Amino acid sequence: MSNYPGHQVHVDKQVLLRNFTNKRELVRHAITRFATSYLTLERLHKEKANIRKMFTSDEWTLNKLSKEPKRKEATKVVLMPSFWNSVVYTLKVMAPLVKVLRLVDGERKPAMGYIYEAMDKAKETIIKSFNNNEKFFYDNTDLEFDFEVTNGLFECIKKLIPQFDVQQKILTELHLYKIGADHFGSDFAMA
Structure with missing residues (x-):
């Protein structure tokens, strides 16, 4: 003792x-x-x-x-009930993000298409968990254009993909990833 x-x-x-x-x-x-x-x-x-x-x-x-x-x-x-409501709110947001982190942290590094798809699914899950009520999941409805969010995306890309030329290609083709255009929507790209 x-x-x-x-x-x-x-x-x-x-x-x-x-x-x-x-x-x-x-x-x-x-x-x-x-x-x-x-x-x-x-x-x-x-x-x-x-x-x-x-x-x-x-x-x-x-x-x-x-x-x-x-x-x-x-x-x-x-x-206080508000404390426990905050706990539930936080769990609803964190659960899908933990799944994405497990995917990214795994031994096999997934293709960028899988990561992007996992992020999209996480976003959809979060939205559904709040019954599509935007006030619960969007501080900023222009989130895609929010400096902190885009900066975070760029930092993730830098960390996951150390080669500068590959980073540039990802950023150039990011819009195509988002909409699944051309070969980015194919089964091959998702593998």
Whole structure:
């Protein structure tokens, strides 16, 4: 047992949390930080009832530590419906993106056509999960022309395709990829 003052407090919180979540850990580690964040948020959502139960339990409310400002704030947040709505919203957006990241991070690097198709499917899935209501998934309806988005696309291309001449060809033919024109829409191009 450690002698630093906060150690016992940390252990007590962990024990209490494990008791209420049937010994399941909230943090689920994955290969990337993004995937770890997603899996942890997913677990948090699955354990929502147990976590809320913990924060309203006698073990929590009668504990003198629950009176500390940070712990009072944590209790308030966990009991707010808007917090859990935000968790659901985030999961709806992240789930399709995690699938794309798994595709890109795989051992076999997929063809650009597959990546673009996967991104399109992710976008469609996100849109459907919000019942086609644009206010939930578009901050900017001209997203395709948004500087941050296009800059992010260019950065991804640079990272995935280090050869400058290939990068230039991709950028030149990007519109053809989008509409599946010419040979870009063929089965061969998608393989």
